[in-house]
Amino acid sequence: MTGFALARARPGLAFWRSLGAFHRVVLMLGAVLVLAAVLAPWLAQHGPTDQSLMSRLKPPLGFAGAKAGYLLGTDELGRDLLARCLYGLRLTLSLAFLGTLVGLAIGATLGLLAGVAGGRTEAAIMAAVDMQIAIPFTLVALFVLALFGSSFGVMILLLGVAGWEQYARIVAAETRRLMRMPFVEAARAAGATPRRIALVHLLPNLISPIVVQMTLSFSNIILLESSLSFLGLGVQPPTATLGAMVGVGRDYMPIAPWIVLAPSVLILAVTFVVQVLGDFARDRADVRLRAR
Amino acid sequence: MPLLSVENLSLAFGSHVALRGLSFAVEPGETVALVGESGSGKSATALALMRLIERDGGQITAGRIRLRDTDLTAASEAQMRRIRGNRIAMVFQEPMTALNPVMPLGAQVAEVLRLHRGLDGAAAHAAVIEAFARVRIPQPELRYGQFAHELSGGLRQRVMIAMALACQPDLLIADEPTTALDVTTQAGILSLIKTLQADTGMAVLFITHDMGVVAEIADRVVVLRQGEKMEEAPVTRIFRAPQADYTRMLMAATPRLGSGAPAAPRPSDPVLQVENLSVRFALPGAMPFAPGPEFHAVRDVSFSVGRGETLGLVGESGCGKSTLARACLRLIGVDAGQVRLCGDPLTGLSAAQMRPLRRRAQMVFQDPYASLNPRLTVADLITEPALIHGTVTRAGRHDLAEELLEKVGLEAAAMTRFAHQFSGGQRQRLCIARALSVRPALIVADEPVSALDVSVARQITDLLARLQAEDGLSFLFISHDIAVVERVSHRIAVMQAGRIVEIGPTDRVLAAPAHPYTRRLLAAVPVPDPAKRGPMTAMPDLMPPPPAILPRGTRPVREVLMAVGPRHFALASNDPAPLPPRAGAERDPVDRVTHHMAAQPAGAGS
Numbered sequence: 001m002t003g004f005a006l007a008r009a010r011p012g013l014a015f016w017r018s019l020g021a022f023h024r025v026v027l028m029l030g031a032v033l034v035l036a037a038v039l040a041p042w043l044a045q046h047g048p049t050d051q052s053l054m055s056r057l058k059p060p061l062g063f064a065g066a067k068a069g070y071l072l073g074t075d076e077l078g079r080d081l082l083a084r085c086l087y088g089l090r091l092t093l094s095l096a097f098l099g100t101l102v103g104l105a106i107g108a109t110l111g112l113l114a115g116v117a118g119g120r121t122e123a124a125i126m127a128a129v130d131m132q133i134a135i136p137f138t139l140v141a142l143f144v145l146a147l148f149g150s151s152f153g154v155m156i157l158l159l160g161v162a163g164w165e166q167y168a169r170i171v172a173a174e175t176r177r178l179m180r181m182p183f184v185e186a187a188r189a190a191g192a193t194p195r196r197i198a199l200v201h202l203l204p205n206l207i208s209p210i211v212v213q214m215t216l217s218f219s220n221i222i223l224l225e226s227s228l229s230f231l232g233l234g235v236q237p238p239t240a241t242l243g244a245m246v247g248v249g250r251d252y253m254p255i256a257p258w259i260v261l262a263p264s265v266l267i268l269a270v271t272f273v274v275q276v277l278g279d280f281a282r283d284r285a286d287v288r289l290r291a292r
Numbered sequence: 293m294p295l296l297s298v299e300n301l302s303l304a305f306g307s308h309v310a311l312r313g314l315s316f317a318v319e320p321g322e323t324v325a326l327v328g329e330s331g332s333g334k335s336a337t338a339l340a341l342m343r344l345i346e347r348d349g350g351q352i353t354a355g356r357i358r359l360r361d362t363d364l365t366a367a368s369e370a371q372m373r374r375i376r377g378n379r380i381a382m383v384f385q386e387p388m389t390a391l392n393p394v395m396p397l398g399a400q401v402a403e404v405l406r407l408h409r410g411l412d413g414a415a416a417h418a419a420v421i422e423a424f425a426r427v428r429i430p431q432p433e434l435r436y437g438q439f440a441h442e443l444s445g446g447l448r449q450r451v452m453i454a455m456a457l458a459c460q461p462d463l464l465i466a467d468e469p470t471t472a473l474d475v476t477t478q479a480g481i482l483s484l485i486k487t488l489q490a491d492t493g494m495a496v497l498f499i500t501h502d503m504g505v506v507a508e509i510a511d512r513v514v515v516l517r518q519g520e521k522m523e524e525a526p527v528t529r530i531f532r533a534p535q536a537d538y539t540r541m542l543m544a545a546t547p548r549l550g551s552g553a554p555a556a557p558r559p560s561d562p563v564l565q566v567e568n569l570s571v572r573f574a575l576p577g578a579m580p581f582a583p584g585p586e587f588h589a590v591r592d593v594s595f596s597v598g599r600g601e602t603l604g605l606v607g608e609s610g611c612g613k614s615t616l617a618r619a620c621l622r623l624i625g626v627d628a629g630q631v632r633l634c635g636d637p638l639t640g641l642s643a644a645q646m647r648p649l650r651r652r653a654q655m656v657f658q659d660p661y662a663s664l665n666p667r668l669t670v671a672d673l674i675t676e677p678a679l680i681h682g683t684v685t686r687a688g689r690h691d692l693a694e695e696l697l698e699k700v701g702l703e704a705a706a707m708t709r710f711a712h713q714f715s716g717g718q719r720q721r722l723c724i725a726r727a728l729s730v731r732p733a734l735i736v737a738d739e740p741v742s743a744l745d746v747s748v749a750r751q752i753t754d755l756l757a758r759l760q761a762e763d764g765l766s767f768l769f770i771s772h773d774i775a776v777v778e779r780v781s782h783r784i785a786v787m788q789a790g791r792i793v794e795i796g797p798t799d800r801v802l803a804a805p806a807h808p809y810t811r812r813l814l815a816a817v818p819v820p821d822p823a824k825r826g827p828m829t830a831m832p833d834l835m836p837p838p839p840a841i842l843p844r845g846t847r848p849v850r851e852v853l854m855a856v857g858p859r860h861f862a863l864a865s866n867d868p869a870p871l872p873p874r875a876g877a878e879r880d881p882v883d884r885v886t887h888h889m890a891a892q893p894a895g896a897g898s
Contacts, residue, residue: 182663186726189621190677191650200676204667 023280030273033266037090044083045069049238052078057256073258075249079238081262088240089266095155095241096221096270100214102160103221107167108210114168115175116198125168132165137224138231145233155225155235162224163217170209178202207285215278219271242267293360295320295462295495296341301355303336303345303519310336310350311519318463323489323496325510325527327503327542329745330716332516334499338465341497342382343372359463378408381456385468387448391440398424398436401455408459423454427484445609446477453484460492467499474608474772476816482508501745503546504775504818507531508825515539527822545750547775549817553798554602554757556782561635562596563733563766564620564653569593569629571612571619575841583844589615591790591848592629597734600760602767604781604798606774606813612790613770617736620768621653622646634733651681654727658739660719664711670697671707674722678729696725700755717748724755736768741776753780774817778802783859786810789837791851796860806862809837 019027036043052074059066060073060081067074072081114125141158148154178184178201187201226243228234235241237248242263249259294317303311311333318324328334339345340352343364357364359379367375376382384390392400401423402416411419417436424432427450440448449469456464466485470478486509489496498509506513506527513530515522515538522536534540570591577584589612597603607613618624620631622638631638633652641649654677657663664673671693678684684692694704700721711719720740727735737756741749757780759765771777777784778798785795786809794807805811819825838849853861 182657182659183665185618185623186655186657186663186723187665187676189623189650189653189655190726190730191647191680192676193647193680196680200668201665205665 023276026273026276026280029269030277033089033270033273034093036086037093040083040086040090044080044086046080046083048079048083048087048240050079050083054078057252057259059256060258060262072262073256075245075259076252076256081259084240084245085242085262085266088242088245088263089270091235091240092222092225092242092267093270095152095159095225095235096218098156099159099163099221100218102156103163103217104167104210104214106160107164108171108206110164111168111171112175112198112202112206114172115179116194116202118176122172126172129165129168137162138228138233141228141233150233150236152235159221159224163220166217167210167213170213171206174206174209175202178205208282211278211282211285215274218274218278222267222270242270294318295322295360296497297356297358298337298341299356299358301337301340301357302353303333303340303350304353305336305348305350309353309519311340311516313355314514314516314519314521315355316514316521316524318495318497320462320495321489321493323498323509323511325498325500325506325513326516327500327506327513328516329501329542329747331518333519334516335467337516338382338467338497338499341465342376342380343367343369344376374408377404377456377461378459379461380463380465381459381461382465382467383449383452383456383469385471387445387452387472388440390452391448393440396437396439397443397451401451401458404455404458419458420454423458424451426457426488427451427454429454444477445473446480449473449477449481450484453481453488457488457492457494461494463495463497464489465497465499468501469498470505471500471502475774475818476608476812478505478818479816482818485509502818503542503746503820507820507822508818510822515542531820531822541747543820545747546820547746547749547773547779548820549775549778549814550802551775551778553778553802554780554782556797557598557600560599560601562632563599563601563634564597564768565630565632566596566620567594567630567632569616569619569631570627571615571624572627574844585841585843586846588790588840588842588848590619592850593790593792594629594853595785595792595795597766597768599733599766600764601783602756602760602769602781604777604784605768605770605787606772606777606784607787608772608813611787613787614738615790616787617655617738617768617770621650621655621736623655648681651677651683651730652732653734653736654730654732656720656723656727656735656737656740658742660716660723660743661711663723664719666711668710669707670709670711670722673711674725675729677726681730683730692729696729699728699759700725715748716744717751720744720748720752721755724752724759728759731763732765734766734768736770738770739772740769742771742773749776756780774802774813786813789840791837791863792853794860794862795853796857796862800857800860804857804860806856806860810862 016024055067055070055074056076056078058070058074061071070080070082072085075081075084110125114122144154144158184197184201187197192201222243225234225241226247229241229244230247234244237244245263246260246267249256249263252259296318298317299315301311301314302309314333314337316324326334326337336345336350339348339350341357341364345352352365355365359375362375364372364375391397398417398420401420402411405411405416405419409419420436421432424435429435429447429450435443435451443451470481473481482505485496488494500506510527512524513527514524515530515536517538522538523530523534525535530539531543534543570593571589572586573589575584575587593616595603605613605616615624619626622631622641626639629639633649636649638646638649668676671689674696675684675689675692678692679686679689690707693707697704697706702718702721702725706714711722714722741752744752753776756767760767767780769777769780781798783796784798784801785792786801786807787793788809794801794805794810801810802814805814842848851863854864856862
């Protein structure tokens with residue numbers, strides 16, 4: 001009984017207590033990553049673009065030839081890798097997070113609309129989905145970036161739009177299935193409007209597939225951004241993003257592997273945290289699983 | 293020496309004990325019925341006999357299963373593979389899911405023969421044709437290359453039985469083999485099993501919840517409840533003088549045809565009036581964009597339901613009864629005819645105009661698991677219609693939920709829980725509470741008790757009767773089970789192929805059925821009394837119903853109901869001879885042809 005009272009007073013604490021050791025560790029790792037990104041300007045001792053040609057390609061501390069003050073070593077222009085990683089993480093996380101939300105907002109709305117309305121609306125939306133899949137994305141990216149130039153806002157929109165069709169497909173298919181469920185028919189028999197059916201009866205039952213798609217899309221956007229950067233279409237150098245750092249560092253792999261390793265490990269960590277927390281959120285969102 | 297002896301068998305799934313110390317034996321050539329409601333452990337027992345229970349996450353915690361002199365509990369997986377399908381075979385409830393949908397039926401049976409008999413090529417083909425012929429599948433050569441979805445439910449179950457019997461097993465385990473079938477199809481399958489048993493001398497372990505089926509087929513009966521054996525006795529003694537209280541309760545709950553209908557209410561203005569209602573579905577044409585033919589699901593149906601009255605709608609699967617129910621509530625489009633609810637016409641209204649009228653009629657569905665939104669709490673679920681119609685404020689929802697829960701016999705503590713935390717019967721009560729939340733005049737109940745155990749079904753029908761007595765509710769009660777319909781209905785309408793073939797006061801329709809289809813339906817209902825088990829006699833073929841699929845724009849033949857008694861009407865029919873008082877038959881034309889063959893040796897089997 002006291003535990004219950006405590007849980008009511010301190011929901012955060014109760015939540016933490018309900019977690020297993022694995023999820024606690026992953027959650028802390030996630031918190032560290034987010035904090036590192038947010039606090040980048042205060043954590044970094046050097047600017048991310050400050051060059052020091054005297055100290056090029058220095059290895060991380062603890063290796064022969066390391067230079068004090070450069071924890072993760074330096075890159076080919078003598079820039080501090082730690083600073084670049086922190087700023088890169090900051091940019092990559094915000095791009096991926098906002099891009100995912102844009103894709104979700106467009107895709108889930110259109111998918112839900114297609115599934116509920118059916119008929120011509122559905123045919124039109126699904127035709128748009130097919131078109132999006134058929135046109136090479138880099139082509140669209142080239143066109144948009146040539147028109148509007150590469151700014152943070154344009155990048156977010158571009159990366160979000162790049163994934164909307166997957167949300168739309170999954171949500172539309174799942175909505176079609178749910179529309180045939182008796183509980184939706186019961187709601188219609190009770191006089192519920194299509195809007196109410198979509199928001200009260202369909203959307204909460206769509207959380208699981210949406211969350212799974214979000215985790216996939218989050219990682220995809222990180223990779224997409226790096227391939228755009230590699231083509232010179234993404235965030236412009238010398239601004240650091242994790243993907244761009246991997247792309248540039250590839251050339252120095254034989255002589256300075258740390259340039260690739262540091263951002264790669266971060267990408268890995270971010271993706272891992274997102275996947276685990278996504279699965280976790282999906283299980284928690286399902287009342288049937290939560291009861292067990 | 294018994295063929296199968298089960299000694300002190302205990303089964304568990306994790307920490308949940310499914311079966312405690314069960315002992316029984318099956319003699320060669322005998323039919324033993326394992327009877328119980330859900331959770332009784334009857335299906336777990338079947339899985340244990342096949343040693344398939346480990347794969348389902350269960351285990352045998354104690355006891356011994358012996359097949360002649362083989363100890364199955366100690367058998368290795370390799371030994372079990374030689375026994376399964378060879379010495380013990382199994383038939384499942386749902387023939388559609390038990391058959392591989394993408395494999396030709398002949399190849400599936402041939403696989404069993406290849407595994408256990410080493411047959412291949414032409415020899416296997418010939419053996420499959422023979423196996424199909426043995427279970428009276430018409431045109432066995434044609435069936436060899438067909439797929440499961442191309443066959444009717446009855447034929448699919450025959451294929452399952454052919455597969456099970458391909459290697460002439462000593463023991464056939466039939467796990468609710470007729471539960472998913474219509475009564476007339478069920479009668480055909482039961483008589484087939486009896487005939488085959490007489491021919492081959494195999495033993496049958498028949499698992500069922502239906503006392504009517506038990507009376508038809510069993511020699512001995514083992515009654516299970518929550519993993520414990522309640523009683524074991526010869527079938528006549530079980531029905532004459534049941535020893536255990538639970539058996540008596542089960543008997544009392546089992547719907548019996550002819551046990552009396554509720555007294556008719558005072559005549560009043562009709563709550564629901566349906567006039568010449570028709571619903572058609574367009575089918576795809578031969579070419580894209582070419583108009584296809586139309587399927588006439590409901591044809592020219594007229595009836596009415598008075599205040600405080602229950603109209604039972606009976607028919608076999610696919611007869612259009614659910615389509616009719618949905619059309620009455622405008623959940624699907626209506627192609628012709630008129631529906632009036634409390635005097636106001638519903639046809640011709642737009643969706644928005646229809647919405648405020650929806651509170652007058654609510655619906656209860658068959659599957660209580662799927663008809664409740666899994667994400668909403670009970671309080672939100674059952675008060676939702678009231679909230680939509682503005683008859684309750686957000687603050688008042690709690691009080692309303694409490695009142696509704698009390699009304700359907702659930703505790704107020706249920707309010708904060710979710711649907712999956714309730715049993716099937718409790719969920720159906722929640723569905724009823726939800727329907728009641730807007731104080732409707734009419735509730736359309738589509739097979740509301742078909743998914744429930746008999747004892748729970750009884751409680752639900754009693755609840756519906758109580759609500760009717762208290763609030764003067766009207767019901768349109770749809771079911772395939774004519775005995776359940778009799779228990780609750782003042783009047784009965786019998787549907788076949790989209791038409792009402794007979795409608796009238798319950799006792800009149802059951803005592804003096806005027807239409808041959810009604811008589812056939814009544815004859816196929818299993819009687820829960822082994823003494824009335826008679827030899828299956830052949831029944832004359834019915835005139836086939838008029839075709840349901842017509843070219844676009846063609847009107848179906850207009851048929852007129854004729855008065856055959858006070859308030860009792862039936863379609864005129866050209867079928868000459870009245871049917872014999874007791875018989876079994878199948879609905880499918882193909883099945884019907886074979887029935888004469890199946891029927892002859894049946895007397896020897898029982």
